[in-house]
Amino acid sequence: MEPITEHRQVSGPVVYGFLRLVRVSAARQAALAATLTDYCRSHELHLSGLFTDRDAFSGPDSAAFAGLLDVLALPDVYGVLVPAMSHLGPRAIAVARGHRIEAAGSRLLLVRRPRPTQSSASGSGRVRRRTPGTNRALNAES
Numbered sequence: 001m002e003p004i005t006e007h008r009q010v011s012g013p014v015v016y017g018f019l020r021l022v023r024v025s026a027a028r029q030a031a032l033a034a035t036l037t038d039y040c041r042s043h044e045l046h047l048s049g050l051f052t053d054r055d056a057f058s059g060p061d062s063a064a065f066a067g068l069l070d071v072l073a074l075p076d077v078y079g080v081l082v083p084a085m086s087h088l089g090p091r092a093i094a095v096a097r098g099h100r101i102e103a104a105g106s107r108l109l110l111v112r113r114p115r116p117t118q119s120s121a122s123g124s125g126r127v128r129r130r131t132p133g134t135n136r137a138l139n140a141e142s
Contacts, residue, residue, distance in 0.1 A: 013078035050057035079107035
């Protein structure tokens with residue numbers, strides 16, 4: 001008789017991490033990598049690899065990002081996990097990279113939500129969260 005599924009090692013959706021680490025300490029780098037690992041563990045994701053961009057002036061086509069795009073072409077890759085959008089680069093580059101990740105058929109998962117923005121239309125003081133083109137792992141379909 002076969003054991004039931006709960007007694008087997010079942011791998012969650014495959015994700016790859018991406019970090020932008022420009023002039024950070026080894027301790028900060030280790031803490032960010034541990035954050036991605038812990039997040040994957042708690043959300044039943046399988047972190048298959050971690051790409052690190054260390055060049056502040058690399059632009060949207062850095063070697064690390066090109067490598068990330070290459071692995072996104074592999075079968076059964078669910079998405080890319082970053083601590084925050086800033087890890088994809090400065091705003092313009094981050095937006096372009098986010099679009100390229102989605103164009104590759106993958107989801108962009110954020111450990112930390114974007115900062116809340118004040119709704120200019122309502123004036124009621126309510127805070128609106130904007131997450132265009134991104135999905136938090138909690139809200140993503142598995």
